[in-house]
Amino acid sequence: xxxxxxxxxxxxxxxxxxxxxxxxxxxxxxxxxxxxxxxxxxxxxxxxxxxxxxxxxxxxxxxxxxxxxxxxxxxxxxxxxxxxxx
Numbered sequence: 001x002x003x004x005x006x007x008x009x010x011x012x013x014x015x016x017x018x019x020x021x022x023x024x025x026x027x028x029x030x031x032x033x034x035x036x037x038x039x040x041x042x043x044x045x046x047x048x049x050x051x052x053x054x055x056x057x058x059x060x061x062x063x064x065x066x067x068x069x070x071x072x073x074x075x076x077x078x079x080x081x082x083x084x085x086x
Contacts, residue, residue, distance in 0.1 A: 001079070003032045004062060006043060006053040013068060014052040020070040021054060028079040035059055 003025055007014035018034065025032050037043040037051055040059075047053055054070065055062040056078045065074050 001028075001030050002057065003030055003065075003078075004055040004057065004059050005032055005034045006037050006047055006051050006055065006059060007034050008036055008038050008051055011051060017052040017054060017070050020072070021075060024072065024075055024079065030079060033058075 003021065005014070005018055005021065007018070018032065022032055035043065037047050043059060050067055053067040054065045054075065056065055057063065063078075065071065065078050
């Protein structure tokens, strides 16, 4: 499993979500890929100002865990899903 964090360079909420999610992901042996929505026109159009967004899987096909603020319970639940199902 991989987590994807949709972010932007000047977003303090994005920095906060990464700082909060990274230790939980690391404890589960999961990596967090950070993608700048402003570098991808399709993602920027889809998410606009609704960042940060934490996704289980990749940005195109994954499922949203939370946005704006980390939801630790939802992240822990997503991390508990077997890798083959995620």
